[in-house]
Amino acid sequence: MVSSPNPSRIKPPPLRVGDRVGIVAPASNIKRELLERGSAALRRMGYEPLYSDSITERDLYFAGSVERRARELEEMFENEDVRAIICARGGYGSNYLLNALDLRKIAPHPKIFVGYSDLTSLLTCFADSAGFVTFHGPMVTKDFAAEEGVDLASWTAAIGGAAQWEIGSDSGARTLVRGQAEGVLYGGCLSILVASLGTKHEIRTDGTILFLEDVSAKPFQIDRMLMHLKLAGKLNGVCGIVFGEMLDCRQSADQDYRLEEVVLRVVGDLKIPVAFGLRSGHASRANVTLPIGVRARLEAGGEVNLRILESATSV
Numbered sequence: 001m002v003s004s005p006n007p008s009r010i011k012p013p014p015l016r017v018g019d020r021v022g023i024v025a026p027a028s029n030i031k032r033e034l035l036e037r038g039s040a041a042l043r044r045m046g047y048e049p050l051y052s053d054s055i056t057e058r059d060l061y062f063a064g065s066v067e068r069r070a071r072e073l074e075e076m077f078e079n080e081d082v083r084a085i086i087c088a089r090g091g092y093g094s095n096y097l098l099n100a101l102d103l104r105k106i107a108p109h110p111k112i113f114v115g116y117s118d119l120t121s122l123l124t125c126f127a128d129s130a131g132f133v134t135f136h137g138p139m140v141t142k143d144f145a146a147e148e149g150v151d152l153a154s155w156t157a158a159i160g161g162a163a164q165w166e167i168g169s170d171s172g173a174r175t176l177v178r179g180q181a182e183g184v185l186y187g188g189c190l191s192i193l194v195a196s197l198g199t200k201h202e203i204r205t206d207g208t209i210l211f212l213e214d215v216s217a218k219p220f221q222i223d224r225m226l227m228h229l230k231l232a233g234k235l236n237g238v239c240g241i242v243f244g245e246m247l248d249c250r251q252s253a254d255q256d257y258r259l260e261e262v263v264l265r266v267v268g269d270l271k272i273p274v275a276f277g278l279r280s281g282h283a284s285r286a287n288v289t290l291p292i293g294v295r296a297r298l299e300a301g302g303e304v305n306l307r308i309l310e311s312a313t314s315v
Contacts, residue, residue: 009293010132012084012110014161014313017046019083022076023140025055025063027118028091030141032056035088038140041150042086049140050082062093069093070100077109084159088140090117090189097122098201103130112159112313114289115139116281117215120188125201127186127293133312135159136188136211136280137289151279151286158289161313166305171288172245172279173304176260179273183239185296185308187211189281194225197232205229206237209296209306213244215282218251219262226266240298241267242306243276245283273300 015021021042023035035056039049052072057064076085098121110132115123116139123134135158143149157165167173186208187193193212196203214222229235249259260276267274275298280288291312299305 009127010110011312011314012112012132015047015084015112015159018048020048020050020081022079022082022085023049023051023055023088024072024076024085025088026069026073026097026122027063027087027093028061028089029058029063030056030088034141034145038088038145041144042140055088061091062096063088066096066100070097073097074102074105077106077111082111084112084114086138086140086144087115087119089142090115090119090139092118094118094121095195098125106130117189118192120192121196121201123188123292124186124193124196124203128204129201133291133293135289135312136292138287143283143287148285149287151288154289157308158291158312161311161315163311164307164309166307167278167288168305169303171304171306172277173242173275173306174277175273175300175302175304176264176276177268177272177274178300179240180297180299181209181240181273182295182297182309183207183209185209185211185290185294186292188213188292190214190222190225191217194228197228197234203234205234208238209240209242209298210238211242211244211278211280211290213281214246214249216248219249219255219257219259220251222246222249222259223262223266226263230266235267235270238270238272240273240300241275242278242298243274244281245277245279247282247284273298275300275304275306278304278306
């Protein structure tokens, strides 16, 4: 079994029924009808959604200018009435905010920050540079707006401060390489993680249970990105790997090989446990919430269990 020490990260306060939830659009532009549908779902869950009047602005394929998106995010962190921040959608454009945001305005106000896909760049930036736990999980116009789009068990445990909890076989995960490992849960969208290499926001993977997922990437592209991580040394200190569903990641409908075979060519020799199919991020249904920056234990055998070993929020 491989294990790693836990770096100290700040945990945000938990989210409770009745709390105000800020909705932001740091990346691609959004549709108002989906925003309203997702907001209605949040209200039914007992939360009070709040968003800026400018959230539906559009600049090419972005949700308005860089300045608008950065200001929106900073203001949500600084707003003491907002207890959590959930991204409206991904798409593309969060990387523009990495140089535009003033982390001095954000770091003193650790809050639950939830997103996936393109938002991976902000999840890892806040975890690594601001030092607090973030959440790879459902977004407003995608998952909250869809029927049964959110895995409520993991959502409640992650944002509610459960001391220890488990993501079991109902997550869709299955074993590719047997084994057990402990490390800090970390990761997100594979293509965004790879795009960080060579920048000052380069991902920090040592001692992690690394979660990797993507959508609509061909197998050779997944292979290339994994090899990029491997050649860059980013897999050397990883304790275990969990892949997402990898929806529509195929060359063609009649290809005579599986994506699992492709990834094993790259990671199968690392002598660490590997699981595949966990339903978080680009998910077919019931998006699982994963806390980034907390200790976790991966058990890959006849079934896959990902045990979260500590609360993701402050008590």
